[in-house]
Every structure is written in C-alpha cells, then in structure tokens.
Amino acid sequence: MDTTVARKRLEEMRGDLDRSISILQGERPAPLAGAGYPQDSADAGSNLSETDRTEAILHSARSQRNEVLAALSRIEENTYGRCVDCGIEIPEGRLDARPDAARCVACQAKHARRHR
Numbered sequence: 001m002d003t004t005v006a007r008k009r010l011e012e013m014r015g016d017l018d019r020s021i022s023i024l025q026g027e028r029p030a031p032l033a034g035a036g037y038p039q040d041s042a043d044a045g046s047n048l049s050e051t052d053r054t055e056a057i058l059h060s061a062r063s064q065r066n067e068v069l070a071a072l073s074r075i076e077e078n079t080y081g082r083c084v085d086c087g088i089e090i091p092e093g094r095l096d097a098r099p100d101a102a103r104c105v106a107c108q109a110k111h112a113r114r115h116r
C-alpha cells in the first residue's frame with residue numbers, strides 16, 4: 001500500500017500534538033508556584049481542578065502522540081496498515097479517518113474493553 005499520504009498526515013499530526021503539548025505544559029503552573037503564599041481554600045480548589053483538567057488533556061495528547069509515533073515506525077517497518085493484534089489489513093476507510101489506527105475495528109473494541 002502507498003504510505004506516502006499516511007506518513008505526511010501522521011507527521012502533521014505529530015507537529016500539531018507537539019505544539020499542543022508545549023502550550024499545555026506552558027500553562028501548567030510550576031509544582032511549587034504559590035508555595036509560601038496564603039491561599040484561601042476556594043482558590044486552591046479551583047486551581048487544582050484547572051490543573052487536573054490540563055493534566056487530563058496533556059495525558060491524552062501524549063498518548064495520541066505515542067500512537068502517531070508508533071504508526072510512523074510501522075511505516076518504517078512496512079507493517080503499516082495491518083492490525084497489530086490479528087494482522088489483517090485495516091480497511092482504507094478506517095485509516096483515512098484514523099491514520100494512527102493500530103488495530104482493526106474488532107481488535108480495537110476488544111482492546112478498549114480490556115483497558116476499561
């Protein structure tokens with residue numbers, strides 16, 4: 001299969017994720033910021049949830065970046081487009097929608113269930 005387009009899209013995705021991750025990391029307060037300053041508990045509470053939210057977004061951006069990097073290395077190894085679990089060819093429509101898809105729909109569903 002022709003992986004030129006997939007590679008280009010994956011590299012764009014990686015670039016976007018890199019930018020998002022560095023922006024999110026910039027927004028995240030330093031661990032000791034505010035230490036030594038009295039804070040009322042309402043403020044501390046809202047800061048915490050904001051940090052949690054940023055952490056959650058960062059976490060999903062990082063894991064998506066890992067998926068994209070893994071897909072790029074599958075292109076290098078000529079295994080791109082095959083399900084990493086069962087080895088069947090992933091339908092092109094699925095790869096169009098998700099160039100970083102590592103599994104066919106059936107294996108992805110099983111994988112998602114195992115990790116919930």
Ligand SMILES: [Zn+2]
Binds near residue numbers: 083084103107
């Ligand atoms: Zn599969």
